[in-house]
Amino acid sequence: xxxxxxxxxxxxxxxxxxxxxxxxxxIGQVAGKSGNLADLLDQIDRxxxxxxxxxxxxxxxxxxxxxxxxxxxxxxxxxxxxxxxxDLPADPFMPSSTGAAAASRDALTTFPVxxxxxxxxxxSDQVWAWNLRTGKPAWPADPAAKHNLQNAVIYPTxxxxxxxxxxxxxxxxxxxxxxVNAGRLFARLGDPTLHPREExxxxxxFLVCLDLERGExxxxxxxxxxSPDAIFAGTPLVVDGKAYAVVxxxxxxxxxxxxxxxxxxxxxxxxxSVCATVPNxxxxxxxxxxxLLTSGDNAVFLSTGDGAVAALEADGGAIRWxxxxxxxxxxAGAAPRARSGIAACxxxxxxxxxxxxxxDGIMALESDSGSTLWxxxxxxxxDHLLGAKNGVLVASGDGLWGLALATGRVQWHVxxxxxxxxxxxRGILAGNVVYWPTREEIFVVDQATGxxxxxxxxxxxxxxxxxxLLLAGDFLVVxxxxxxxVYGPEAGYLQRSxxxxxxxxxxxxxxxxxx
Numbered sequence: 001x002x003x004x005x006x007x008x009x010x011x012x013x014x015x016x017x018x019x020x021x022x023x024x025x026x027i028g029q030v031a032g033k034s035g036n037l038a039d040l041l042d043q044i045d046r047x048x049x050x051x052x053x054x055x056x057x058x059x060x061x062x063x064x065x066x067x068x069x070x071x072x073x074x075x076x077x078x079x080x081x082x083x084x085x086x087d088l089p090a091d092p093f094m095p096s097s098t099g100a101a102a103a104s105r106d107a108l109t110t111f112p113v114x115x116x117x118x119x120x121x122x123x124s125d126q127v128w129a130w131n132l133r134t135g136k137p138a139w140p141a142d143p144a145a146k147h148n149l150q151n152a153v154i155y156p157t158x159x160x161x162x163x164x165x166x167x168x169x170x171x172x173x174x175x176x177x178x179x180v181n182a183g184r185l186f187a188r189l190g191d192p193t194l195h196p197r198e199e200x201x202x203x204x205x206f207l208v209c210l211d212l213e214r215g216e217x218x219x220x221x222x223x224x225x226x227s228p229d230a231i232f233a234g235t236p237l238v239v240d241g242k243a244y245a246v247v248x249x250x251x252x253x254x255x256x257x258x259x260x261x262x263x264x265x266x267x268x269x270x271x272x273s274v275c276a277t278v279p280n281x282x283x284x285x286x287x288x289x290x291x292l293l294t295s296g297d298n299a300v301f302l303s304t305g306d307g308a309v310a311a312l313e314a315d316g317g318a319i320r321w322x323x324x325x326x327x328x329x330x331x332a333g334a335a336p337r338a339r340s341g342i343a344a345c346x347x348x349x350x351x352x353x354x355x356x357x358x359x360d361g362i363m364a365l366e367s368d369s370g371s372t373l374w375x376x377x378x379x380x381x382x383d384h385l386l387g388a389k390n391g392v393l394v395a396s397g398d399g400l401w402g403l404a405l406a407t408g409r410v411q412w413h414v415x416x417x418x419x420x421x422x423x424x425x426r427g428i429l430a431g432n433v434v435y436w437p438t439r440e441e442i443f444v445v446d447q448a449t450g451x452x453x454x455x456x457x458x459x460x461x462x463x464x465x466x467x468x469l470l471l472a473g474d475f476l477v478v479x480x481x482x483x484x485x486v487y488g489p490e491a492g493y494l495q496r497s498x499x500x501x502x503x504x505x506x507x508x509x510x511x512x513x514x515x
Contacts, residue, residue: 001030001041004048016041059114060470061180065428067239067295068347070387073430076444079476082462083488084135086149090482093124093174093192107173108425110479111342114472115180115212121484122176122187127155127210129217132472135486139216154217155187155210175290175342181238181263183213184220188235188245192290205231207245209266221266225249233291234342237300238263239314244300246291247271253278256304258293258312272317277306296347297367303343305357311370321370327358341383341426348388349405355382355395362395364408374408380422387429389447394429398422400436400443402450412450414443425467425479437466437478458485 003012020038028037031044057071065071091109112121119132129138130152137152174192178185190205209220225232230249233256237244243263249255259271294301299311299320307327311320343357351373352365361377362385380398387394392411393403399415400423416422420439427436433453436443440459445452458464458478464485470477474489 001044004045009045009049012045016045059472060428061113061115062237063111063177063179063235063292063342064294064344064346065387067237069292069294069344069385070346070348071429072387072389073428073471075431076433076435077430077471077474077476078489079442079456079487080474080489081487082464083133083475083486085464085483085485086130086135086152088121088482088484089123089126089149091123091174106481108468108479108481109173109176110484111175111177111426111468112470112477112479112484113178113180113185114470115183115185118212119470119472119477119484119486120178120180120185121479122178122189124174124176124192125156125189126153127178127185127187127189127208127217128152129154129212132475132477132486133488155189155208155219175234177235177292177342179235179238180212183211184263185210185212185217186236186238186243186263188232191231193231204228207232207236207243207266209263223261223266235292236263237293237295239295242269242314244293244295244314246293246302248291250276254306256291256302256306258300258302258310258317260314260317270317272312272319274302274310274312274319275304275306275308275322277304290342292342292344294345294347294352296352297350299367301345301347301352301367303345303354303356305343307356307358309345309352309354309356309363309365309370311352311367320368323363323365323370323372325356325359325363327356328360344385346385346388346393348393351405353385353388353393355385362393362403362408364405373406376403376408376410378410383423384426386427386434389429392447394427394434394447396423396427396436400427400434400445400450402447414445414450414452424465425469428469428471430471435469435471435476437469439466442466442469442476442478 003015024038026037030037030040033040057065057073110121112119117132118138119130121128131138140151178187187208188205189208205225207223210217211220225247227249230247233246233248241263242260244258244260247257247259253276255276256274257271258274260269261267298314300314302310308322308324310322313320343355346353350367352367354363360381361375362382363375364373366373378401382395382397384396386396388405391405393405395401399413401413402411404411424439425437427434432447434445434447436445442456442458443452444454465480467478467480476487478485
């Protein structure tokens with residue numbers, strides 16, 4: 001049956017023949033039918049020739065690879081040498097380098113996506129597109145012009161200077177994500193910060209939809225937030241022709257809403273209030289956006305970061321459940337831990353996994369009822385829920401963890417005791433391995449056991465840093481705070497001995513729980 005579902009009919013035929021030899025006359029029930037089991041398996045095999053399955057993940061088309069935020073790409077790759085790199089502009093909405101926000105100044109804010117041979121990324125006011133293989137602008141206005149960052153801009157075609165910047169400090173670094181669906185690119189642009197009432201200034205953010213298939217990034221539509229005291233808190237989630245986005249509004253009380261609109265026409269279908277809070281911010285601090293919805297079980301799930309996780313029906317927006325928990329604010333006078341991730345829920349096997357930004361640890365909830373299945377706190381906290389496969393949930397923060405999907409028990413852990421070797425950026429699952437970045441290296445770790453397969457010394461070899469990772473075919477993309485570096489096979493493969501050399505740190509601690 002597994003071979004049939006995998007589409008390997010040659011293997012299923014051999015297995016059915018072996019079953020018939022061993023159990024030619026056994027009667028039983030399978031797939032809702034009773035009779036001779038060998039005959040029933042033959043019938044199922046013939047029917048399965050015409051089955052169709054949802055396409056498997058082949059590219060990173062949104063944060064977390066897919067709408068469940070639980071993507072596992074088909075296979076691992078041999079990471080070649082550096083092919084090309086581009087420096088990104090400074091972000092005017094980054095926290096200042098002094099005060100409590102200093103912990104975020106080296107934050108990794110950019111999470112690109114891939115569409116065909118296009119690599120796409122954005123910040124608060126621009127969207128860029130490069131040819132993944134060459135690093136050249138995807139659609140330069142003048143093919144003979146110099147290939148620079150400005151020529152890679154696909155929206156807006158004429159850049160306007162960012163004006164009317166807020167004067168108050170930011171609570172955290174912004175996060176910039178994108179979504180590709182049906183040949184169109186969806187982005188949240190504009191001011192990512194919900195400003196405090198002391199500033200007495202309007203918020204300004206909007207969503208755009210760009211045509212990648214036929215329009216070379218041409219604008220299809222633009223959608224503004226519905227009031228001057230509101231912002232779109234993240235890029236839309238797009239599923240089955242519907243786009244879902246989080247809206248935050250309010251002074252001084254902050255209201256979190258989910259809005260659903262038609263992805264083709266931007267016509268609103270429904271909107272639903274989820275929760276209202278009074279943010280625990282310092283005097284004059286602004287609240288930075290970066291909230292994404294997750295799809296699964298005919299619902300959308302939201303981790304608000306304000307002591308609540310919610311599930312809304314995908315059709316109609318009725319609230320299925322809301323689960324509250326006790327927030328864990330930072331100790332007074334203590335510098336906040338720099339959380340580099342986006343606290344989107346992860347959906348797998350009718351379970352919702354959440355690592356809230358305002359609490360340390362992971363919660364597992366039933367998708368239909370919101371019942372808590374288990375909770376687990378991990379040393380150093382969790383920044384990223386990377387994916388779930390074969391009963392193992394992979395999460396990262398200062399270290400990399402493999403947890404039993406059903407119980408939350410720690411199966412294995414990889415990590416340093418030296419802060420220089422802490423995790424730095426969002427990793428990715430591919431085949432049977434995890435690519436896990438630190439500041440100086442990228443570890444290739446077995447998903448099932450935590451065994452380290454390879455180590456790629458990007459700092460010692462190329463002078464580059466780690467960062468948010470993206471795999472696209474044979475290419476590895478590493479997104480640093482203000483730089484994108486792309487590694488590709490045409491430049492030559494690395495020898496395994498070279499990958500395991502030139503490390504400044506001692507080998508990481510690896511622990512494994514076989515129970």
